[in-house]
Amino acid sequence: MNVARVGIGGPVGSGKTALIERLLMVLKEKNVKPAVITNDLVTDEDAERIKGGGYLEEDKVLAVQAGACPHTVIREDPSLNISAANYLEEKFPDLDLILIESGGDNLASTFSLDLVDWWIFVIDVAGGDDIPRKNGPGVIKSDLLIINKTDLAPYVNVNLKKMIDEAIEVRSGKDVLELNCKTGLGVSEVADKICKNVLFR
Amino acid sequence: MTVDTSKDLFFDKIVGFESDPKISDKLHSLEHKGALDIIDVKFEDAQRRRMRLKSRKGKYYYLTLSRDQKLSNGSVLSLEDNSAIVVRVADGPKIRIIPHDTSSALRLGYFCGNLHWKVGFEKKFIEIVLDGEAKNYLDRLENLKDFAKFECLEVDT
Numbered sequence: 039m040n041v042a043r044v045g046i047g048g049p050v051g052s053g054k055t056a057l058i059e060r061l062l063m064v065l066k067e068k069n070v071k072p073a074v075i076t077n078d079l080v081t082d083e084d085a086e087r088i089k090g091g092g093y094l095e096e097d098k099v100l101a102v103q104a105g106a107c108p109h110t111v112i113r114e115d116p117s118l119n120i121s122a123a124n125y126l127e128e129k130f131p132d133l134d135l136i137l138i139e140s141g142g143d144n145l146a147s148t149f150s151l152d153l154v155d156w157w158i159f160v161i162d163v164a165g166g167d168d169i170p171r172k173n174g175p176g177v178i179k180s181d182l183l184i185i186n187k188t189d190l191a192p193y194v195n196v197n198l199k200k201m202i203d204e205a206i207e208v209r210s211g212k213d214v215l216e217l218n219c220k221t222g223l224g225v226s227e228v229a230d231k232i233c234k235n236v237l238f239r
Numbered sequence: 240m241t242v243d244t245s246k247d248l249f250f251d252k253i254v255g256f257e258s259d260p261k262i263s264d265k266l267h268s269l270e271h272k273g274a275l276d277i278i279d280v281k282f283e284d285a286q287r288r289r290m291r292l293k294s295r296k297g298k299y300y301y302l303t304l305s306r307d308q309k310l311s312n313g314s315v316l317s318l319e320d321n322s323a324i325v326v327r328v329a330d331g332p333k334i335r336i337i338p339h340d341t342s343s344a345l346r347l348g349y350f351c352g353n354l355h356w357k358v359g360f361e362k363k364f365i366e367i368v369l370d371g372e373a374k375n376y377l378d379r380l381e382n383l384k385d386f387a388k389f390e391c392l393e394v395d396t
Binding site (some may be wrong): 040114151152156178179235 | 249251286287288289290291301303304305306307355370371
């Protein structure tokens with residue numbers, strides 16, 4: 039059991055599933071063999087969306103239903119997700135990477151390093167440019183912070199440069215990336231970070 | 240960055256522990272010959288199974304441990320006749336909370352759990368394993384002083 043596991047967390051609607059859809063296309067080009075685990079409250083919504091998009095064979099997408107606050111199953115007791123990841127590793131021995139998407143949560147959400155090797159936190163400009171200043175553990179402790187939907191900044195009165203600068207400041211030098219899942223801007227950089235940090239390619 | 244994927248740079252298992260007398264004797268001998276290299280791992284990173292590591296001798300290695308293994312202070316990643324690599328994990332700083340009575344102890348236990356803090360329980364006190372600055376924890380505990388009687392002690396291990 040040593041396939042790389044990467045967590046993707048962030049608030050509801052920040053673009054976690056959209057990032058995974060885009061990532062799957064880019065990872066395929068990089069010859070990386072992934073599987074996906076989604077976490078939803080009491081449905082399989084995100085897993086069905088990824089399956090429906092045809093980005094990956096359907097049996098390489100598993101859904102976990104948290105039944106409660108999403109962080110409970112990625113941090114406090116991640117055993118459901120660990121079981122799902124172990125199942126995928128056993129069923130598909132040639133996997134390189136398992137992406138584990140958290141259900142949409144608050145800024146205090148973090149991943150247990152018993153579950154993942156490295157994790158990403160996704161926020162978006164429409165959530166407000168004050169998010170980095172709020173010092174949420176997700177923003178501060180994640181290995182990579184992504185600011186998504188950058189094209190919307192002018193429409194939601196967000197000073198994107200200031201938001202990015204403040205994010206860099208609170209993260210003590212850890213990576214911050216701009217992303218636009220609509221156009222694909224930044225997706226390749228995210229894939230490169232995963233390849234460098236956990237796949238060592 | 241171009242990643243050098245030479246096989247000998249990868250560690251996929253812990254081969255032993257420094258505390259094992261058979262191993263510690265050998266490590267001691269290698270250390271005298273200058274053949275022991277150390278990898279310092281931050282307390283907060285010790286749970287990771289996959290990461291890039293730099294040794295004190297300036298060499299880079301890649302960790303790809305299986306899920307049933309976890310680094311700890313003294314984990315030995317390589318032990319050969321003429322070289323060895325050992326991991327040092329510094330035990331992180333803690334805050335010791337000493338409750339004055341049973342009711343305060345219950346309140347403190349609930350409070351720490353509610354904030355998802357990592358704690359160790361001892362007979363007379365609770366120790367919070369810090370993940371970040373002590374001030375962040377002490378500020379929260381200050382809010383509890385109207386509801387529980389306790390004292391705090393910063394423990395730098």
